[in-house]
Amino acid sequence: MRVRKISEVVGLKVYTDSGEYFGEVEEANLAENKIEGWRIRVGGAITSLIGGARGVIIPHQFVRAIGDICIINKSAMPSGGQEMDLSNDDLM
Secondary structure, three states: OOOOOHHHHOOOEEEEOOOOEEEEEEEEEEEOOEEEEEEEEEOOOHHHHOOOOOEEEEEHHHEEEEOOOEEEOHHHOOOOOOOOOEOOOOOO
């Protein structure tokens, strides 16, 4: 297993485990020297699901793999009844 620097992960394309494009990693959220979540600038079909927000915060527990791309659980994608930390003010 290769250890990666956070700076190497920023800018990676993010896909769900079912192969759908989700967006791009913008930043890691740290708490007590551990990764708590990832700020993702959304793109593709997911944009219509989150309304006016330009991005979301995905908890680290939803990340399945990080390599040449980042893969997240499909359950991290918002749907009608599911709440997610939408970040409209924090993203540029």
